[in-house]
Amino acid sequence: MIATKASRVVQAAGGSDVVDFGLRRAQGPDGALSASKAAYVGGCVATSNVLAGKAFNIPVRGTHAHSYIMSYKTELEAFRAYANSFPDSSVLLVDTYDTVQGIKNAIIVGKELETFGRKLVGIRLDSGDLSALSKIGRALMDDAGLDYVKIVASNDLNEHKITALNALGACIDSYGVGTELVTAKPIAAISGVYKLVHDKNGGRMKFASGKKSYPGIKNVLRKIQTNGRYANDVICLEDELDQTLECGLLTRQVLRGQRKFHRRSMKSTRSHSLECVSRLPISAKRLKEPREFGVSISTGVEKMIEDIKGGLNHG
Amino acid sequence: MIATKASRVVQAAGGSDVVDFGLRRAQGPDGALSASKAAYVGGCVATSNVLAGKAFNIPVRGTHAHSYIMSYKTELEAFRAYANSFPDSSVLLVDTYDTVQGIKNAIIVGKELETFGRKLVGIRLDSGDLSALSKIGRALMDDAGLDYVKIVASNDLNEHKITALNALGACIDSYGVGTELVTAKPIAAISGVYKLVHDKNGGRMKFASGKKSYPGIKNVLRKIQTNGRYANDVICLEDELDQTLECGLLTRQVLRGQRKFHRRSMKSTRSHSLECVSRLPISAKRLKEPREFGVSISTGVEKMIEDIKGGLNHG
Numbered sequence: 241m242i243a244t245k246a247s248r249v250v251q252a253a254g255g256s257d258v259v260d261f262g263l264r265r266a267q268g269p270d271g272a273l274s275a276s277k278a279a280y281v282g283g284c285v286a287t288s289n290v291l292a293g294k295a296f297n298i299p300v301r302g303t304h305a306h307s308y309i310m311s312y313k314t315e316l317e318a319f320r321a322y323a324n325s326f327p328d329s330s331v332l333l334v335d336t337y338d339t340v341q342g343i344k345n346a347i348i349v350g351k352e353l354e355t356f357g358r359k360l361v362g363i364r365l366d367s368g369d370l371s372a373l374s375k376i377g378r379a380l381m382d383d384a385g386l387d388y389v390k391i392v393a394s395n396d397l398n399e400h401k402i403t404a405l406n407a408l409g410a411c412i413d414s415y416g417v418g419t420e421l422v423t424a425k426p427i428a429a430i431s432g433v434y435k436l437v438h439d440k441n442g443g444r445m446k447f448a449s450g451k452k453s454y455p456g457i458k459n460v461l462r463k464i465q466t467n468g469r470y471a472n473d474v475i476c477l478e479d480e481l482d483q484t485l486e487c488g489l490l491t492r493q494v495l496r497g498q499r500k501f502h503r504r505s506m507k508s509t510r511s512h513s514l515e516c517v518s519r520l521p522i523s524a525k526r527l528k529e530p531r532e533f534g535v536s537i538s539t540g541v542e543k544m545i546e547d548i549k550g551g552l553n554h555g
Numbered sequence: 556m557i558a559t560k561a562s563r564v565v566q567a568a569g570g571s572d573v574v575d576f577g578l579r580r581a582q583g584p585d586g587a588l589s590a591s592k593a594a595y596v597g598g599c600v601a602t603s604n605v606l607a608g609k610a611f612n613i614p615v616r617g618t619h620a621h622s623y624i625m626s627y628k629t630e631l632e633a634f635r636a637y638a639n640s641f642p643d644s645s646v647l648l649v650d651t652y653d654t655v656q657g658i659k660n661a662i663i664v665g666k667e668l669e670t671f672g673r674k675l676v677g678i679r680l681d682s683g684d685l686s687a688l689s690k691i692g693r694a695l696m697d698d699a700g701l702d703y704v705k706i707v708a709s710n711d712l713n714e715h716k717i718t719a720l721n722a723l724g725a726c727i728d729s730y731g732v733g734t735e736l737v738t739a740k741p742i743a744a745i746s747g748v749y750k751l752v753h754d755k756n757g758g759r760m761k762f763a764s765g766k767k768s769y770p771g772i773k774n775v776l777r778k779i780q781t782n783g784r785y786a787n788d789v790i791c792l793e794d795e796l797d798q799t800l801e802c803g804l805l806t807r808q809v810l811r812g813q814r815k816f817h818r819r820s821m822k823s824t825r826s827h828s829l830e831c832v833s834r835l836p837i838s839a840k841r842l843k844e845p846r847e848f849g850v851s852i853s854t855g856v857e858k859m860i861e862d863i864k865g866g867l868n869h870g
Binding site for chain 1: 579580581582583584585586588589590621622625626628650651652653654681682683684711734737738739740741743744746748749750751754756759760761762763764765766
């Protein structure tokens with residue numbers, strides 16, 4: 241769910257990076273760790289959650305808080321102190337008091353860093369008209385010879401707001417996305433549940449109104465177009481698969497308590513996920529009026545449903 | 556957030572009980588524990604989360620899953636096995652195959668329990684037209700002399716659906732609410748954040764566009780009407796409170812690392828919460844077009860904002 245949301249946001253961001261800023265909005269520490277993992281798998285390039293970075297080997301990126309600026313007498317003093325502590329990785333938050341003045345103060349510190357042979361990494365915009373401010377910031381920094389300094393934007397962003405910013409030609413290199421990402425807004429829960437589908441007597445199913453379940457031990461056969469893109473999925477019984485030719489999406493990972501494959505690294509899981517998403521039809525991925533990816537039920541599953549219904553009628 | 560959602564659902568349920576069924580939709584185990592606590596404080600009478608029950612002394616209630624029914628050859632066999640294991644606390648889920656037949660099977664088991672001097676506690680409806688089915692269930696059970704057997708309803712419920720069920724005269728004694736409760740739908744996150752408001756130099760504030768913060772060490776003074784109901788809140792500086800007469804909503808709980816008061820039990824926290832909510836204006840609690848509860852800023856806070864702005868202009 242969060243990986244899907246991340247994928248949508250990353251797609252909207254085009255070439256710009258998306259960083260997971262969601263820690264403070266997750267439900268407790270373990271919710272936050274799972275969310276950071278999912279966001280990375282979905283395509284985020286990094287997380288601001290340092291523990292997730294350490295635990296799962298996810299790149300960590302972030303900036304400081306407004307309170308850091310406010311704890312100094314002036315913004316310029318705060319910027320200097322921060323750049324002194326992190327001379328090679330400073331992203332300065334410029335909107336605490338007045339954004340344009342904040343950009344000018346960041347430029348002063350950026351030029352000072354240059355005299356020490358260091359480079360300011362970026363500035364962060366967190367309020368106001370992000371598109372207009374990013375253009376002002378880009379122009380001011382370019383004029384000052386700081387064309388290498390990146391612009392990071394945050395402020396309750398989502399795939400739709402990022403699409404709009406791109407359409408306006410905003411000069412944003414990186415997006416920090418928090419609340420909407422970890423809550424997977426507007427879908428805060430997937431209504432999937434575990435159901436009993438098979439026992440020693442064979443396939444089992446539920447007939448509750450509007451909540452029917454499909455019986456049998458199943459797999460998913462993904463049909464591929466000649467151009468390599470995914471065409472559609474067929475949910476079939478495991479024994480309908482031609483084991484010599486076809487490989488279902490579900491593969492056995494554990495056999496008699498033993499893991500059958502090496503555990504994938506987070507990086508490799510992420511690459512795999514990005515590759516799969518790239519092969520989905522574009523029509524299924526667009527934000528506006530997407531076409532539903534085709535999923536059908538095999539004749540084997542349909543036959544099993546009929547058999548179970550028949551058994552009930554006579555039973 | 557979840558406590559507020561629970562409070563809204565409980566209010567909609569009128570006299571019927573609301574039980575937290577949200578465990579499987581929370582973000583990880585610690586998210587689920589916090590959610591069960593909040594749901595109880597907000598007015599739920601119990602949780603289906605057994606660990607939360609044990610950890611925080613919250614009453615536990617629940618039923619079995621559809622898979623329990625499906626793991627037996629017939630529904631009746633499954634009901635008998637369950638009632639045999641839990642002769643004093645069985646709530647039978649009747650919608651796995653055909654709800655009306657399920658109710659009839661539950662009645663058979665209810666009558667069988669009576670012959671052992673035991674009583675069926677309830678049946679649960681989890682799909683279909685809950686209002687119509689509850690009326691059919693009530694009538695069938697009353698006719699069978701099982702008027703003491705309760706009807707529990709679940710199925711993606713929320714305050715609006717429950718209000719509609721009540722308006723239809725549904726015969727439902729207890730609601731199990733899960734997904735919508737633990738995700739606090741449609742508000743999956745509160746946009747509140749910690750901000751620096753005071754340091755050794757006095758009040759501090761942030762001017763970011765649309766994200767201004769109020770400076771100073773503050774408290775909240777709640778004004779009470781003569782009938783005991785809450786009138787409005789005033790956010791004021793702590794030293795604006797007349798310590799001999801007024802008591803702010805925020806009270807110091809820890810002094811020099813020591814807890815100043817005994818820890819409240821969950822039960823007492825819940826009672827306190829229910830009492831406070833009962834004193835809120837009815838207009839602020841109604842689900843449709845509620846009137847916003849008045850919150851204003853004191854003259855002391857306003858003066859501090861002016862002073863800080865003045866200081867910036869001259870600084």
